[in-house]
Amino acid sequence: MDRVCILRIGHRPARDARITTHVGLAARAFGADGMYLTTRDSGVVESITDVVRRWGGNFFIQVGVSWKKIIREWKEEGGFVVHLTMYGRPFTEKMEETRKKPKVLIIVGAEKVPGVLYGIADLNLSVTAQPHSEVSSLAVLLDHLFEGRELDRAYPDATMKITPWTSERPGD
């Protein structure tokens, strides 16, 4: 995989701002290259851009896109389209196959997505067959996809960097 991006659809500005921001930050922290958002939401853009500026890397966010156009463009360039959905097949079955693709687009819906997506996507994948969160689904999927290599990725251009709190209790 040379490029892994997220396409977030169905975002409702007032209701979903924080969840979509968390989706974007999780995407970045777990190794994706950027996120397309169908809705224009300057608050989400600001939050994510601010993190990228301070914490480094090249994660992009592009808003107001047409999901049809993005999917078509990715497909024309040989991109592989994965739709994250509770109704998909268990994701672990398909990680090896997905990892071989040079360009992977991961679609993350909010409440409801157009039914046609199930047919357009190359794969419909679920992360557990239980209801939880698009933030947890995406993070766990990316962690498996990158096989944990993303967990200690360094960002040379970061102005902010965590130094772990080391004073563990005596004896540890």
Place this chain on the structure above:
Amino acid sequence: MDRVCILRIGHRPARDARITTHVGLAARAFGADGMYLTTRDSGVVESITDVVRRWGGNFFIQVGVSWKKIIREWKEEGGFVVHLTMYGRPFTEKMEETRKKPKVLIIVGAEKVPGVLYGIADLNLSVTAQPHSEVSSLAVLLDHLFEGRELDRAYPDATMKITPWTSERPGD
């Protein structure tokens, strides 16, 4: 591990309702037994109780708890306390150690947590050294802790159950 519970602190009802609900649902979906919430928030309780009723299992939610009391009780019963924080040590270093403990309490803070927690916790662990989401941190931590065994857990008492959408494109 016989018992893994979440202690969510610093929840602000209006602002954090959806995120805390996602934390609870992710906790359940990724194998935890229940969640304590320091703030009383009937909306969060309803959302989570509703999922448990329809989707099965025994995940509990208890609100209005004192975090000091919960931690003290867990420690008195030999519980192991893990604090999820961006400022912690990389979590992967400590999964083997944590897995050996019979009772594990995972503290998930909202924006800010009392500084004293860093000293009270047996371990302060981070999931990547980047800012993202308590939902993604918790899910990825639990997925590693349970080594993926939670991913296809069945709930015999569920009234709702997903049948994966199987009509993949011809040739797959």
